[in-house]
Amino acid sequence: MPTTENHYVSTTNACKLCRPIGACLAFRGVEGAVPFLHGSQGCATYMRRYIISHFREPMDIASSSLGEKNAVFGGSSNLKQGLKNVITKYGGKIVGVATTCLTETIGDDVPGIIREFRKEEKDLFAHEKAPLLVDVSTPSYAGTHMEGFHDAVKAMVDQVATKDGSTGRVNLLPGFVSPADIRYLKEILRAFGVSGIVLPDISETLDGPALLDYEKLPGGGTPISMIKSMGSSKATIEFGRTISGQDTAGRLLTTRHGVFLSQVGMPIGLRETDQFFSAMEEVSGNKTPCRHEKERGRLIDAYVDAHKYISGKRAVVYGEEDLVIGLTSFLAEIGIKPVLCASGGTSGRLEESIKSACGGIVEPPLVRDGIDFYDIAGEAESLKPDLFVGHSKGYRLARKLDVPLIRVGFPIHDRIGAQRVLHLGYRGAQSLLDRIVNAAIEKKQNDSPVGYGYM
Amino acid sequence: MKTASAVIFEERKDQIYRKGDAPFDIACNKESLAGAVSQRACVFCGSRVVLYPIADALHLIHGPVGCAVYTWDIRGALSSGRQLHRLSFSTDLQEKDVIFGGEEKLYLALTELIDRHNPKAAFVYSTCIVGLIGDDLDSVCARVSKEKDVSVIPVQSEGFRGNKRAGYEAACKALFRLVGTGDTNNISPYSLNIMGDFNLAGEIWIIRDYFKRMGIEVVANITGDGRVDDIRRAHGAALNLVQCSGSTLDLAKMMEQSYDIPYMRVSYCGVEDMTESLYAVARFFGDLRIMERTEKLVKEELSVLYPKLREYRKVLAGKRAAIYVGGAFKAFSMVKTLRLLGMKVVMVGSQTGTREDYLELEEITDDGTIIVDDANPLELSAFIKEKDVDIFIGGVKERPIAYKMGVGFCDHNHERKEALEGFSGMLNFAREVHSTVMSPVWRFVPRRAEGGTGNANN
DSSP, X not given: OOOOOOOOSSEESXXXXXXXXXXXXHHHTBTTEEEEEESOHHHHHHHHHHHHHHHOSOOOXXXXXXXXXXXXXXSHHHHHHHHHHIIIIIOOSEEEEEEOHHHHHHTXXXXXXXXXXXXXXXXXXXXXXXXXXXXXXXOTTSSOHHHHHHHHHHHHHHHHOOOOSOOOOEEEEOOSOOHHHHHHHHXXXXXXXXXXXXXXXXXXXXXXXOOSSOOSSOSOSBOHHHHHGGGGSSEEEEEOTTTTTSSOHHHHHHHHHOXXXXXXXXXXXXXXXXXXXXXXXXXXXXXXXXXXXXXXHHHHHHHHHHHHHHTTOEEEEESSHHHHHHHHHHHHHXXXXXXXXXXXXXXXXXXXXXXXXXXXXXXXXXXXXXXXXXXXXXXXHHHOOSEEEEOGGGHHHHHHHTOOXXXXXXXXXXXXXGGGOOOSHHHHHHHHHHHHHHHHHHHHHHHOSSOOOOO | OOOHHHHSOGGGGGGEEXXXXXXXXXXXXXXXXXXSOOSOOOHHHHHHHHHTTBTTEEEEEESSHHHHHTTSSOSOBOOSSOOGGGSOEEOOOOHHHHXXXXXXXHHHHHHHHHHHHOOSEEEEEEOHHHHHHTOOHHHHHHHHXXXXXXXEEEEOOOTTSSSHHHHHHHHHXXXXXXXXXXXXXXXXXXXXXXXXXXXXXXHHHHHHHHHHHHXXXXXXXXXXXXXXXXXXXXXXXXXXXXXXXXXXXXXXXXXXXXHOOOEEEOOOSSHHHHHHHHHHXXXXXXXXXXXXXXXXXXXXXXXXXXXXXXXXXXXXXXXXEEEEESSHHHHHHHHHHHHHTTOEEEEEEESSOOHHHHHHHHHHSOTTOEEEESOOHHHHHHHHHHHTOSEEEEOTTTHHHHHHTTOEEEEOSTTOOSOOSHHHHHHHXXXXXXXXXXXXXXXXXXXXXXXOSSOOOO
């Protein structure tokens, strides 16, 4: 089915977020990092609450808090003062500075201001543990939060990673996935006997334990020493079909430091996970460990157990492009027919990737990129879906259509446990399968006049 | 353990006052300190908060998508009819719009949305970038207004032009363009407008019911469950009741000046302020029957409420509370309300309080209470720790600070799903406080578990 054109000038209920929030999320996954927005105070505050409501964790984002005079004369003095304050009070080991539409438009030269700042504040940088400053350009009027996320990862690799001999480590660039996903990926790396560097690593920074004190900088995150050493790793595995072949952090490590790059899709479902495990076998030189083989086997067993309850069900899938591609691949495998795959992203690669993800199992569905929820609603009603798979902003539409919503991705603002949602790998597929099938069964049970309790 | 002094910025020291330490003095209404992680938002946020609940108006945010998407249906402002306010409309400006200007896109988007939704009016919010690229919002709005025969009102809410207060003012100016354009025939001499209530969890319906029982007509809700046509005739009311920290105070002042309508500041939170507000209204009208009905109402409500409150008070007495809210006015009621429950307020602060606000807080709080303006997570967490609080009352941004440290939390912000105003709201509030303060989960958090500081009396 061909992609149809967007008909409207206005956007209603966007299916994307703005670019700087992605950068803040990526910076949060680095040990001792302070995400810092160069812009007006509101941006940081709005993004903080958006992120807090999903992870239910503290999320401090500093701001240069620009006022009217800065908008006229430039934000340099506020940026410098802000940097100094976060370094002295928060003790940030790394400050990730992302721009906003305001500072991009007034044309602040952030790399230049940072250079000046280093010169002016020699004392802050004169010692061994001097903080690192990483800057990334994230104009809100171009791209989505995912561009911001990937930009920030690339900026860290660009500005921090070096090559100094060979460590034999494996870099893993997973993109924006849940803390539970990251924990699981690290387990997989260990199981393959690989010393891995996962960037970013939000497994603890955005899913921490109950504490006695408020931490200025949450524990966990990719250690800076590890980011520095990424150029010395033997290989990089990077997730995301839409960024494959693009100018990414993984690509940069290849061109600049000669690190072998393996790009795979976001490993959701059996086939995409198989690709990831093949890549792991290739870079580690080891076979897939037995317990993960067994998880794979149990997953297939579960596919069989479940298939009749969901056979031919029609799904609307929406969210970030690479997530949608992975989910579509998974849904196709279990016999669900994706009828609409939608994203606010505009990589231009969604349709071909969806086609390939369907892999001849099902007819490729209607694919819409650069879309908002007004358009999704317009398409969905006539497609008669049985379920929605996406983040919680599709709730009102799912409710209107009286179909279950399987909450995945970001944001999940109307449930608890978003940080624990597992999407990736055999185990993530198992969890998604159980949730989807049980939602279908529950719907049938609820709709049943007799309310059966055995099947 | 970090102490409060270790986390307080030199530049912010004069924005923190400890009652009893020295004669009252506090700095406020300052620009937030760069790098301090202020809990404040921006001008746009202030305007959006005030106008958002007008449910039959179109709210179009002119700018890149972020400002619209972060304010999409995030508040509990209910509507009894149309739900237009729950949609998030944006011009989603792209790079080429920034370079060549966004006026054409704004015109097309506005026209499209007005055709689609047939709103009673449209508010067009300006964001940071619009102020910079120089789009002429006024002329686009005027053009569409004329072509579509519907009021299209620009809101000058560029984020960087100040803080939330400036946004309130911009919203009031926008509202004032509607006021005075409707027919005021058949409005009772015993009438008022409810201002600064946003109908969170249906609160304005509770308050409207009280006025109905008192025999007073409510002309316009400004803006909870608000309607454009009601606001147009708001100048026909005899009195403006202003709640909330000045979010609609500017409008009341403008209406006083132009239409000679007096205003009165009230609060519907807590028994004391709720009762006093109703009596103040009754006294204003000076009608014996209204006063009698008010007395009857208060008596009825309190006879139901007090016995139930006493139960909560028994267990909550002596617990320590910290309050951090957007506007300080709400904090006054909170201090009194918590006291009614036998609790002690040990810290109270706000994002945008004025000197007068803080002075009043100083008067009604106990010695040792920390009063803070424009705080940040490090300060708030240090105060929580120092004062060993049992409950934090605030909004979404404060919740993880409290929870992470093992402290109870009550959401008194715009996201709340429990009505906390009026007499029934007071009971809900007590229940909310009780449900968190007395939860068994605190037994297990590091702060209260063996080895933690503080008293393990939960």
